[in-house]
Amino acid sequence: MKHVLAVIVENRPGVLTRVAGLFSRRGFNIDSIAVGETEDSELSRMTILVEGDENVIEQVIKQLNKLIDVVKISNLTNESTVNRELVLIKVKAEPAARAELQQLAETFRAKIVDVSLDSIIVEVTGDDEKIKAFELLLRHFGIQELVRTGKISMMRGVKYIKINGEGGKSG
Amino acid sequence: MVVEALIKEKVEVIFGYPGGAVLPLYDALFDADIKHIMPRHEQGGIHAADGYARATGKPGVCIATSGPGATNLVTGIANAYMDSVPVVAITGQVPVPLIGTDAFQEADITGITLPITKHNYLVKDVKDLPGMIKEAFYVSVTGRPGPVLVDIPRDVFVQEANFEYPERIDMRSYRPTYTGHGGQINRALRVIREAKKPVICTGGGVVGSGAQEELLKIAEMAQIPVTSTLMGLGGFPGGHPLSLGMLGMHGTVCANYAVTESDLFIGIGMRFDDRVTGKLDSFAPEAKVIHIDIDPAEIGKNIAVNVPIVGDIKRILGQMLKKLKKGDTREWVSQVDEWKRLYPLGYEYSEEELKPQYVIEQICKITGGDAVIATDVGQHQMWTAQYFTFNKARSLISSGGLGTMGYGFPAAIGAQIGRPGETVFCIAGDGSIQMNSQELATAVGNQLPIKVAIINNQYLGMVRQWQELFFKRRYSSTFLEQGPDFVKLAEAYGAAGIRVTKPGEVVPALQQAMEIKDRPVFIDFQVASEENVFPMVAPASPINQIIGGGKE
Numbered sequence: 001m002k003h004v005l006a007v008i009v010e011n012r013p014g015v016l017t018r019v020a021g022l023f024s025r026r027g028f029n030i031d032s033i034a035v036g037e038t039e040d041s042e043l044s045r046m047t048i049l050v051e052g053d054e055n056v057i058e059q060v061i062k063q064l065n066k067l068i069d070v071v072k073i074s075n076l077t078n079e080s081t082v083n084r085e086l087v088l089i090k091v092k093a094e095p096a097a098r099a100e101l102q103q104l105a106e107t108f109r110a111k112i113v114d115v116s117l118d119s120i121i122v123e124v125t126g127d128d129e130k131i132k133a134f135e136l137l138l139r140h141f142g143i144q145e146l147v148r149t150g151k152i153s154m155m156r157g158v159k160y161i162k163i164n165g166e167g168g169k170s171g
Numbered sequence: 172m173v174v175e176a177l178i179k180e181k182v183e184v185i186f187g188y189p190g191g192a193v194l195p196l197y198d199a200l201f202d203a204d205i206k207h208i209m210p211r212h213e214q215g216g217i218h219a220a221d222g223y224a225r226a227t228g229k230p231g232v233c234i235a236t237s238g239p240g241a242t243n244l245v246t247g248i249a250n251a252y253m254d255s256v257p258v259v260a261i262t263g264q265v266p267v268p269l270i271g272t273d274a275f276q277e278a279d280i281t282g283i284t285l286p287i288t289k290h291n292y293l294v295k296d297v298k299d300l301p302g303m304i305k306e307a308f309y310v311s312v313t314g315r316p317g318p319v320l321v322d323i324p325r326d327v328f329v330q331e332a333n334f335e336y337p338e339r340i341d342m343r344s345y346r347p348t349y350t351g352h353g354g355q356i357n358r359a360l361r362v363i364r365e366a367k368k369p370v371i372c373t374g375g376g377v378v379g380s381g382a383q384e385e386l387l388k389i390a391e392m393a394q395i396p397v398t399s400t401l402m403g404l405g406g407f408p409g410g411h412p413l414s415l416g417m418l419g420m421h422g423t424v425c426a427n428y429a430v431t432e433s434d435l436f437i438g439i440g441m442r443f444d445d446r447v448t449g450k451l452d453s454f455a456p457e458a459k460v461i462h463i464d465i466d467p468a469e470i471g472k473n474i475a476v477n478v479p480i481v482g483d484i485k486r487i488l489g490q491m492l493k494k495l496k497k498g499d500t501r502e503w504v505s506q507v508d509e510w511k512r513l514y515p516l517g518y519e520y521s522e523e524e525l526k527p528q529y530v531i532e533q534i535c536k537i538t539g540g541d542a543v544i545a546t547d548v549g550q551h552q553m554w555t556a557q558y559f560t561f562n563k564a565r566s567l568i569s570s571g572g573l574g575t576m577g578y579g580f581p582a583a584i585g586a587q588i589g590r591p592g593e594t595v596f597c598i599a600g601d602g603s604i605q606m607n608s609q610e611l612a613t614a615v616g617n618q619l620p621i622k623v624a625i626i627n628n629q630y631l632g633m634v635r636q637w638q639e640l641f642f643k644r645r646y647s648s649t650f651l652e653q654g655p656d657f658v659k660l661a662e663a664y665g666a667a668g669i670r671v672t673k674p675g676e677v678v679p680a681l682q683q684a685m686e687i688k689d690r691p692v693f694i695d696f697q698v699a700s701e702e703n704v705f706p707m708v709a710p711a712s713p714i715n716q717i718i719g720g721g722k723e
């Protein structure tokens with residue numbers, strides 16, 4: 001099963017290596033990882049998608065907690081969340097195909113952000129399913145390049161991740 | 172500035188080896204009020220720091236220069252990491268502007284040691300130096316202890332800055348739990364009261380947290396037999412009637428039987444290593460499990476736990492003692508005693524051949540068990556665990572998790588420096604001692620009266636034993652034909668050397684060694700070469716299937 005972890009870390013050099021190294025060393029499988037600064041510039045937030053059963057996830061969380069630079073871990077898997085990922089896709093686009101692409105993009109609320117003689121770059125955000133469906137359609141035109149940011153995730157409603165609140169680090 | 176910080180940390184002794192990148196530090200150390208011990212190899216230095224830490228409970232500090240100096244620490248860091256030993260390693264690094272350019276003697280030591288340190292630091296700005304050193308010591312000794320490395324570029328050593336050493340630290344990302352959860356403790360107490368066949372297993376954590384008194388009280392009050400991992404030996408008196416001796420691969424029959432039959436297994440500061448559990452499915456199959464440990468990640472890692480308690484062992488056992496009510500274990504204790512009587516440890520004594528087990532027994536006798544014993548890794552290590560009765564915490568210093576040959580002698584040096592005036596033995600293998608015998612110079616130079624008992628079987632004995640049992644006696648590369656003359660080797664360094672070939676010579680040689688107070692002594696015990704360590708549980712087998720002991 002796929003799990004979504006939000007990991008708040010000290011914004012220090014090497015912290016990504018520490019986290020990534022832990023996953024490979026202990027044989028955990030990362031599907032994706034997205035990192036960026038938070039509202040507090042001293043902290044970064046990683047959204048990590050990891051595959052495994054309950055026991056594996058428990059170990060992942062405990063081992064991550066042992067890293068000195070990790071401040072807090074929240075398991076968002078069973079929370080109601082807003083999930084987003086941004087994807088850039090460069091598609092072959094002969095002039096004849098452009099109108100159709102334009103239409104497709106509109107349906108998926110994607111944006112065409114660059115146009116050249118025989119290709120365009122489309123930007124699309126959304127959850128997994130939407131992105132998959134869109135990608136499938138674009139394949140017909142010929143995808144030259146695809147890049148994704150990795151998923152980011154935030155709890156809906158009044159809940160939010162408090163840095164020094166409950167569920168903070170121990171041990 | 173580094174020296175000032177070390178003084179603030181009350182560091183009394185440093186094990187270090189100089190070089191280009193740490194020249195400024197050595198210049199400051201030249202007239203500093205800190206004892207500096209120079210090993211003859213950085214690996215010797217860090218093992219000595221590790222041995223010092225295990226013997227005293229204080230953090231061990233070592234220094235190495237950049238590049239090869241730092242990489243020579245790697246085995247020692249991994250060793251300390253596996254056994255949760257507080258060691259602070261300070262390494263020099265090439266100057267900041269040169270980092271990342273493959274400069275002379277540059278090695279990415281923080282990268283290399285990432286998976287084998289509790290944490291590490293690269294100090295790029297002198298302003299961060301005091302805080303990072305403070306943190307390094309704090310992280311190393313608190314929670315589950317471990318090695319921490321601080322990498323300092325050469326130019327940072329010489330930069331000027333106001334020295335303000337932080338008095339306290341509070342790290343939002345690091346807050347170990349010390350007090351046990353009240354609800355879990357109550358559950359544990361209930362389970363203990365209901366148990367008919369409980370067993371306690373002590374691990375290195377009992378020794379680390381200094382919980383031996385609390386443990387003794389609990390075991391006696393509740394009448395629970397106590398076994399131990401290698402690292403836990405001495406955490407409970409080995410000579411106590413409730414003691415079962417060591418558990419696992421070379422554990423006693425009674426310990427392995429008792430755990431297999433138990434209805435409650437109480438693991439304290441131990442981590443269910445495969446050398447202890449054997450085949451996991453058959454480990455304590457009938458038992459509920461209480462696991463007490465400071466590291467939450469250890470709980471449930473290898474086996475399912477019914478009652479987990481996270482925190483400092485000494486504190487938790489203290490909490491438990493207040494409300495402990497005993498169950499009825501009389502029948503169980505007599506059953507366990509029966510196993511002890513039926514299946515004692517034993518070997519065939521011989522007048523002609525010197526038996527290694529006999530040597531260890533005599534060392535135990537002559538010291539009255541009151542000595543610090545450091546070991547190398549191999550058969551001699553297991554015989555030490557079996558035939559020396561460890562009654563006191565911090566009396567056995569041995570490489571458990573990593574199993575590092577060459578650990579014993581430098582560790583003994585660290586122990587002797589940390590506990591001057593006490594008897595320190597190193598029980599070494601003829602293979603292992605050759606991995607760090609250069610430290611003879613260190614021991615002689617510092618007039619350390621360490622007694623090195625070399626159990627010389629002319630083999631990499633433990634490997635030979637496995638070849639005998641599992642590879643049809645094909646002794647591939649385990650015969651140590653070209654051993655040095657250990658007596659001459661010792662004498663070449665200015666140490667004493669004694670050779671022993673017959674059982675009758677053992678006691679006189681030990682007495683002679685005990686008289687030597689101003690230098691180390693090597694005793695070359697030329698023992699039977701194909702003696703095996705029994706009992707033995709084959710790897711990945713259930714621990715009640717025992718070779719050379721128990722019900723056949």
Ligand SMILES: Cc1ncc(C[n+]2csc(CCOP(=O)(O)OP(=O)(O)O)c2C)c(N)n1
Nearest residue numbers: 549550551574576600601602603631632633
């Ligand atoms: C650094 C290192 N290399 C290899 C090994 C594998 N190994 C484990 S025990 C052993 C034999 C040790 O021989 P010796 O020191 O003579 O001890 P004995 O078993 O003969 O008592 C070896 C090679 C090890 N543990 N450590």
Ligand SMILES: [Mg+2]
Nearest residue numbers: 600601630632
């Ligand atoms: Mg040997």
